[in-house]
Amino acid sequence: MNVGLIGTGVVGSGAVWIYQKNRAHWEAQSAETARLKAVCDLDFSRCPYDLTEFQRTHDWRSLLTDPEIEVVVELIGGEEPARTMIAESLQAGKHVVTANKMVLAKHGKALLDLAAENKVSLLFEAAVAGAIPVIAPMCSSLRPNQIQSVFGIVNGTTNFILTRMHQSDADFQDVLAEAQRLGYAEADPSSDIEGRDSLYKICLLAATAFHTQVSVEDVLVEGISAITAADIQWANKRGQVIKLVAMARWNDARMELRVHPVILEGSHPLAAVNDVYNAVFVRGDCCGDLLFCGRGAGGTPTASAVWADILALANRAAYRVAPLVPAGLFPKEEMVSSFRIRLRVTEQISLVAEACRVFAEHQVGILEVVRAGSGEDGELVIATTPTQEGIKSRLLEALALQPWVKEIAGVLRFGL
Amino acid sequence: MNVGLIGTGVVGSGAVWIYQKNRAHWEAQSAETARLKAVCDLDFSRCPYDLTEFQRTHDWRSLLTDPEIEVVVELIGGEEPARTMIAESLQAGKHVVTANKMVLAKHGKALLDLAAENKVSLLFEAAVAGAIPVIAPMCSSLRPNQIQSVFGIVNGTTNFILTRMHQSDADFQDVLAEAQRLGYAEADPSSDIEGRDSLYKICLLAATAFHTQVSVEDVLVEGISAITAADIQWANKRGQVIKLVAMARWNDARMELRVHPVILEGSHPLAAVNDVYNAVFVRGDCCGDLLFCGRGAGGTPTASAVWADILALANRAAYRVAPLVPAGLFPKEEMVSSFRIRLRVTEQISLVAEACRVFAEHQVGILEVVRAGSGEDGELVIATTPTQEGIKSRLLEALALQPWVKEIAGVLRFGL
Numbered sequence: 168m169n170v171g172l173i174g175t176g177v178v179g180s181g182a183v184w185i186y187q188k189n190r191a192h193w194e195a196q197s198a199e200t201a202r203l204k205a206v207c208d209l210d211f212s213r214c215p216y217d218l219t220e221f222q223r224t225h226d227w228r229s230l231l232t233d234p235e236i237e238v239v240v241e242l243i244g245g246e247e248p249a250r251t252m253i254a255e256s257l258q259a260g261k262h263v264v265t266a267n268k269m270v271l272a273k274h275g276k277a278l279l280d281l282a283a284e285n286k287v288s289l290l291f292e293a294a295v296a297g298a299i300p301v302i303a304p305m306c307s308s309l310r311p312n313q314i315q316s317v318f319g320i321v322n323g324t325t326n327f328i329l330t331r332m333h334q335s336d337a338d339f340q341d342v343l344a345e346a347q348r349l350g351y352a353e354a355d356p357s358s359d360i361e362g363r364d365s366l367y368k369i370c371l372l373a374a375t376a377f378h379t380q381v382s383v384e385d386v387l388v389e390g391i392s393a394i395t396a397a398d399i400q401w402a403n404k405r406g407q408v409i410k411l412v413a414m415a416r417w418n419d420a421r422m423e424l425r426v427h428p429v430i431l432e433g434s435h436p437l438a439a440v441n442d443v444y445n446a447v448f449v450r451g452d453c454c455g456d457l458l459f460c461g462r463g464a465g466g467t468p469t470a471s472a473v474w475a476d477i478l479a480l481a482n483r484a485a486y487r488v489a490p491l492v493p494a495g496l497f498p499k500e501e502m503v504s505s506f507r508i509r510l511r512v513t514e515q516i517s518l519v520a521e522a523c524r525v526f527a528e529h530q531v532g533i534l535e536v537v538r539a540g541s542g543e544d545g546e547l548v549i550a551t552t553p554t555q556e557g558i559k560s561r562l563l564e565a566l567a568l569q570p571w572v573k574e575i576a577g578v579l580r581f582g583l
Numbered sequence: 584m585n586v587g588l589i590g591t592g593v594v595g596s597g598a599v600w601i602y603q604k605n606r607a608h609w610e611a612q613s614a615e616t617a618r619l620k621a622v623c624d625l626d627f628s629r630c631p632y633d634l635t636e637f638q639r640t641h642d643w644r645s646l647l648t649d650p651e652i653e654v655v656v657e658l659i660g661g662e663e664p665a666r667t668m669i670a671e672s673l674q675a676g677k678h679v680v681t682a683n684k685m686v687l688a689k690h691g692k693a694l695l696d697l698a699a700e701n702k703v704s705l706l707f708e709a710a711v712a713g714a715i716p717v718i719a720p721m722c723s724s725l726r727p728n729q730i731q732s733v734f735g736i737v738n739g740t741t742n743f744i745l746t747r748m749h750q751s752d753a754d755f756q757d758v759l760a761e762a763q764r765l766g767y768a769e770a771d772p773s774s775d776i777e778g779r780d781s782l783y784k785i786c787l788l789a790a791t792a793f794h795t796q797v798s799v800e801d802v803l804v805e806g807i808s809a810i811t812a813a814d815i816q817w818a819n820k821r822g823q824v825i826k827l828v829a830m831a832r833w834n835d836a837r838m839e840l841r842v843h844p845v846i847l848e849g850s851h852p853l854a855a856v857n858d859v860y861n862a863v864f865v866r867g868d869c870c871g872d873l874l875f876c877g878r879g880a881g882g883t884p885t886a887s888a889v890w891a892d893i894l895a896l897a898n899r900a901a902y903r904v905a906p907l908v909p910a911g912l913f914p915k916e917e918m919v920s921s922f923r924i925r926l927r928v929t930e931q932i933s934l935v936a937e938a939c940r941v942f943a944e945h946q947v948g949i950l951e952v953v954r955a956g957s958g959e960d961g962e963l964v965i966a967t968t969p970t971q972e973g974i975k976s977r978l979l980e981a982l983a984l985q986p987w988v989k990e991i992a993g994v995l996r997f998g999l
Contacts, residue, residue, distance in 0.1 A: 181869075185727055185869050188868070188869075189727060189728070189729060189868070189869070192729050193726055193727065196726075196794065196905040197903075197905070292724065298867075298869070298870035298871060298873065299870075299873060300716075300720045300723075300724030300725070300873075303720070303723060303724050304716045304719070304720060304724070307716075307719060307723075307891065307894075307895055307900065308708065308716030308719050308720070308888070308891045309716070309887075309891070310609055310612075310890075310891060310894050311601055311605060311609065311886075311887050311890035311891055311894060312605065312887060313605060313608050378612065434855075436855065436876075439850075439852065439855060451714075451887065452604070452605070453597075453601050453604075453605070453714070453883050453884065453886065453887035453890075454714035454715075454877065454878070454883075454884050454887040454888075455714060455877060455878045455881075455883075455884055456877060456878070457714065457715060457716075457875070457876065457877040458874070458875070458876035458877065459873070459874070459875060459876075460852070460873065460874035460875075460876070461870065461871060461872060461873040461874065462870070462871045462872070465871075467869050467870075467871075468869065468870050468871055470727075470869065471725075471727050471728060471867065471869035471870040472724070472870075474726075474727035474869075475723065475724045475725070475726060475727055478723075478726045478727060479723055482903070483899070483900075484723065484899075484900045484901065484902065484903075485900065486900065487613075487898070487900075489612040489613070
């Protein structure tokens with residue numbers, strides 16, 4: 168089976184490296200195998216490996232007209248021209264393997280339908296959680312199950328930043344700068360830190376687990392840029408950890424999708440997933456809770472998932488993503504979380520009584536009230552019982568109007 | 584695709600339950616599906632589910648002569664007649680799905696060769712780590728990799744016992760009795776506690792990861808029955824955890840296979856895997872370290888893996904275990920570990936100097952010496968640098984002969 172590769176950046180170069188290193192190894196184990204025939208890029212200078220054994224082209228459409236090529240691998244990222252490349256490849260009767268979470272999250276249903284029409288496969292293990300096998304196992308090993316929820320840490324950049332904040336008590340901006348220096352965060356880190364990367368990935372996990380087509384605009388998404396050193400210190404003192412978590416689950420016959428930071432107890436399995444590691448929990452009605460952990464990013468780990476998809480096609484053993492059908496989406500306003508609300512407050516005797524009155528008026532239960540600091544640094548920290556998003560928003564509006572509230576200093580969900 | 588099931592015990596009943604609950608769900612997603620046509624047992628009374636929709640038979644050979652049946656599922660366990668059932672089924676041209684680790688560890692190569700001769704599949708995801716997908720991912724998602732090591736906690740009974748010992752400071756025998764009451768340990772628990780169950784499983788993991796045929800007799804195996812409350816207390820005081828670990832890895836172009844308890848730091852990912860949970864690490868040259876966690880036993884989780892194999896066959900997308908070839912085995916005597924040796928000793932001033940002399944004579948490095956207790960309870964606890972098994976054995980013989988050594992109270996490996 169001949170393969171054409173578009174994009175020789177970090178992941179594309181990783182794919183070349185794996186091919187040159189391990190081809191003989193996997194050919195020894197299987198009659199049918201895959202040959203990387205052609206590579207395509209506008210500029211091959213980013214790839215540190217010798218490409219002379221491959222056809223090299225600047226014209227991606229030339230891969231589509233080559234009748235020998237059965238698989239097109241799209242590794243350029245971004246929405247366009249990647250979407251067009253994938254669509255035209257499928258229309259040309261080529262299987263497509265991609266790591267492009269954005270295109271799939273936004274256009275997944277149309278592209279999967281196009282693949283089905285043209286009787287080819289569109290595979291995307293590499294688009295979620297790097298080297299960790301999770302799309303294929305959900306389609307194959309977990310098929311006997313009705314999956315109930317999928318959630319976890321699916322963005323390495325934010326996990327690295329949060330890990331460093333916990334270790335150093337440093338502020339978000341300082342740690343972000345360090346992550347950029349180390350190459351763990353991009354020059355424009357907004358997609359990672361605002362949660363959009365996690366959003367795309369949870370859409371793909373939901374599509375695979377539940378065969379649902381969701382619109383990315385409808386998902387509850389909060390990033391980590393508002394998290395302060397004070398939030399981290401509060402968590403550290405209590406043996407807790409703040410993680411950016413993405414979640415998809417059935418709730419009242421509708422799909423609940425959310426991406427936001429959450430405070431976890433130190434004993435929670437996700438609390439130990441640090442640095443650029445990713446971890447995905449899958450809960451099925453027969454298998455119970457399963458946890459898949461590993462490197463969520465990086466050229467070689469991601470390219471390992473790319474080759475897994477190619478070799479599955481070569482061995483005619485590719486997993487299949489069932490057709491996506493529309494699913495009712497659980498409304499953001501009704502999603503329930505427990506919140507920890509930190510208020511900067513003026514000093515007055517009746518502070519706790521005043522706060523309790525406002526919470527009671529909004530029918531928000533209080534789990535814990537702690538008065539911390541004094542004078543200028545006086546704070547009131549209140550943990551709520553499970554509360555709907557809509558009610559929480561109205562509570563915060565009311566709190567902001569109280570004469571004893573100087574500022575709403577932080578609002579974080581806690582527990583999973 | 585029609586299926587015949589042999590054995591309606593705990594796992595077999597789980598398979599019936601899953602089929603009756605989720606068949607409509609998985610049929611909605613796939614054109615080809617699997618029908619459970621016949622069940623076979625000597626006594627159906629152990630199965631709590633209604634079997635009237637299936638053909639019922641006491642004669643397993645009748646499944647082999649039924650031309651409609653393409654898959655035989657063997658879930659009776661034990662060596663015979665299970666081995667004969669599997670072999671004759673393969674010879675009759677039936678695919679076989681089994682959870683039988685003992686038969687596969689002892690006769691895997693012969694049975695896989697028989698499957699290849701008859702152009703059928705022999706699948707065994709359910710034989711290792713219950714519901715956790717690990718055999719199929721190694722054969723498919725991780726195929727681009729050269730796997731370097733596979734290790735983890737693969738026996739739920741011993742993990743439950745060790746977890747309870749850490750929580751309660753209770754002795755092995757008391758906790759074993761509790762585990763038997765709760766159904767987590769069998770009436771004859773020797774296969775679990777002596778490490779043979781873990782041994783069979785690591786042989787299957789090694790066969791899958793490295794395509795090597797190993798003889799179970801050649802593996803270093805130690806169980807947990809010698810672990811005392813004193814060992815647990817020592818570990819607890821230091822924030823460490825004792826786990827029964829099974830490991831397979833390349834070492835100097837040979838396969839190193841071992842099963843034994845080991846002291847882990849509390850921060851090690853395996854330290855948090857408690858109760859009947861299992862966890863398997865796989866290290867590949869491209870994907871890096873991956874961790875798979877979940878329920879390692881129980882009827883329904885194990886049956887989930889059984890149905891995963893059946894549905895893979897029905898969808899003509901079954902993973903393939905590459906043919907097993909003989910591999911050089913790394914000799915037990917040369918395997919290297921760090922040891923923590925607890926000696927009951929007489930009181931004398933020069934105790935540490937005497938001990939250091941014996942260790943130096945055997946060229947065993949000392950990492951730490953701690954003198955604990957006093958009088959009758961006097962102990963010397965010595966942690967070594969990495970030491971070969973053979974040298975450790977000769978050191979222990981020499982220590983036993985020292986006049987100041989009353990007893991070698993405990994020897995445990997530490998670190999992974």
